Amino acid sequence: MRNRIAGFAYDRVTLGDVGLHVAMAGAGAPIVLLHGFPQTHFAWRHVATDLARDHLVICPDLRGYGDSDKPVGEPDGSTYAKRTMAADIIGLMRALGHERFALAGHDRGGLVAFRAGLDHPDAISHLAILDVLPAADMWSTLHGTSGIFAFHLYLLAQPSDVAERMIGADPDLFFGHFLDDWCRIPGAIPGEARAAYLAAARAPGAVRAVCADYRASASIDNVHDEADRRAGRRLTMPVAALWQDPGEVVLPFDPLSIWSGWANDLRAGTVRCGHFLPEEMPGPVIEAIRNLIDRPAATAVRADA
Numbered sequence: 001m002r003n004r005i006a007g008f009a010y011d012r013v014t015l016g017d018v019g020l021h022v023a024m025a026g027a028g029a030p031i032v033l034l035h036g037f038p039q040t041h042f043a044w045r046h047v048a049t050d051l052a053r054d055h056l057v058i059c060p061d062l063r064g065y066g067d068s069d070k071p072v073g074e075p076d077g078s079t080y081a082k083r084t085m086a087a088d089i090i091g092l093m094r095a096l097g098h099e100r101f102a103l104a105g106h107d108r109g110g111l112v113a114f115r116a117g118l119d120h121p122d123a124i125s126h127l128a129i130l131d132v133l134p135a136a137d138m139w140s141t142l143h144g145t146s147g148i149f150a151f152h153l154y155l156l157a158q159p160s161d162v163a164e165r166m167i168g169a170d171p172d173l174f175f176g177h178f179l180d181d182w183c184r185i186p187g188a189i190p191g192e193a194r195a196a197y198l199a200a201a202r203a204p205g206a207v208r209a210v211c212a213d214y215r216a217s218a219s220i221d222n223v224h225d226e227a228d229r230r231a232g233r234r235l236t237m238p239v240a241a242l243w244q245d246p247g248e249v250v251l252p253f254d255p256l257s258i259w260s261g262w263a264n265d266l267r268a269g270t271v272r273c274g275h276f277l278p279e280e281m282p283g284p285v286i287e288a289i290r291n292l293i294d295r296p297a298a299t300a301v302r303a304d305a
Contacts, residue, residue: 003042003196005049005059013060015091021067022092023059026052029125030098031293032089033059036107036132037210038175039197039276040066043106046282051289058096062109063088064209066200073212077220080212082135086116090123102293104128106278108213111135111221114262117235118228126293128240129259130277130285135217136225137258146252152178156214163211175201184244184274185281193279239263240292242277242285245270267292 004010008023023041031051033044041059048057061068063085073079089112093101102125105113110132117127133141142150156163167174179194189197200206241259256268269288273280 003040003045003193005042005045007049007052008057008059013092013095015088015095017071018063018069018088020063020069020088020092021061023048024057024096025049026054026056028055029293030056030058030093030096030101031126031289032093032101032103033057033278034062034089034103034105034109034112035059035065036105036109036130037065037213038178038201039107040200042066042193042196043276044278047278047286047289050282050286055102055293058093058101060089060092062112064206064213065108070203070205070209072205072208073215077212077216080209080216081220081224082111082115082216083119083220083224085112086119089116090120093123099123100125102126102128102289104130104289105132106130107132107275111217114235115221115224117237117239118233121236124237126238126240127235128242128289128292130241131243131275133253133255133258134225134262135221136229137253139218139222141253141258143252153214153218156211157218158211159215161211164207167207167211171202171207172198182275183280185279188273188276188280235263236265238265238267238292240267240269240288242269242271242288244275244277245272247272 005023008025011022013020013022033048035041035043041061044059048059051057064070071079100123103113103116110129113127113129114134117124175198179189183189243255259268260266271277271281271284277285
């Protein structure tokens with residue numbers, strides 16, 4: 001068994017075509033934490049442990065990741081569409097007896113959380129999204145040499161199996177590159193955690209599933225986002241958007257402007273670390289989530305951590 005969060009109970013919940021590996025602890029108002037690429041639920045260990053002091057905390061591995069099932073993707077992208085993955089989370093919480101809950105997501109998990117907020121507003125009480133942009137905004141803002149850092153978006157989205165074959169030659173090199181290059185706080189991802197993420201990425205079907213996830217973002221997810229933008233759909237629950245402070249590097253987009261275009265009630269801020277906010281700087285992440293879910297809603301505020 002791969003890394004477990006200390007004090008959390010583990011279960012497997014089957015939802016239609018997929019079984020999700022889930023960690024749970026605590027009691028009180030429920031909050032779901034969704035991990036990103038190339039990680040598992042274990043990425044939330046610091047934040048989850050703190051929140052479980054007074055909340056019921058649920059940390060699943062997303063479909064295609066960790067110890068959750070990895071179904072073969074359909075050609076139309078629907079198997080790993082964020083709409084499908086968001087429905088997984090809604091179904092999971094209903095299976096656990098919860099119709100309404102707070103939701104936080106990092107990276108790919110943030111895309112799933114965003115889609116859940118748009119598609120299931122009555123189920124999501126509060127929404128926190130870490131270091132990611134909606135698919136439509138991501139694709140529209142990447143251009144020129146500023147997009148070099150995001151080369152993997154284009155590689156993994158290729159419609160053929162070229163990405164699977166290339167990554168299969170040395171998966172530890174490929175996935176390890178992101179774990180090392182995107183992290184700015186030494187020791188934030190210790191050797192045991194890094195080894196666990198790489199082992200999960202080497203599991204049968206994992207590379208295929210990751211590629212299907214990214215292909216969906218370049219196709220069906222983008223279509224869904226653009227349709228919602230044209231229709232004027234917005235996130236109606238309180239939203240916290242956090243992203244890394246890149247220091248002297250100038251981002252090729254303005255996250256505050258982008259998230260303000262989607263959220264009616266926005267708290268936004270930066271954290272001085274790399275991409276892996278829940279592991280590199282769990283303190284500011286915990287504070288932001290607690291400020292979001294434990295205090296009354298407020299209109300757009302920017303607070304740098």
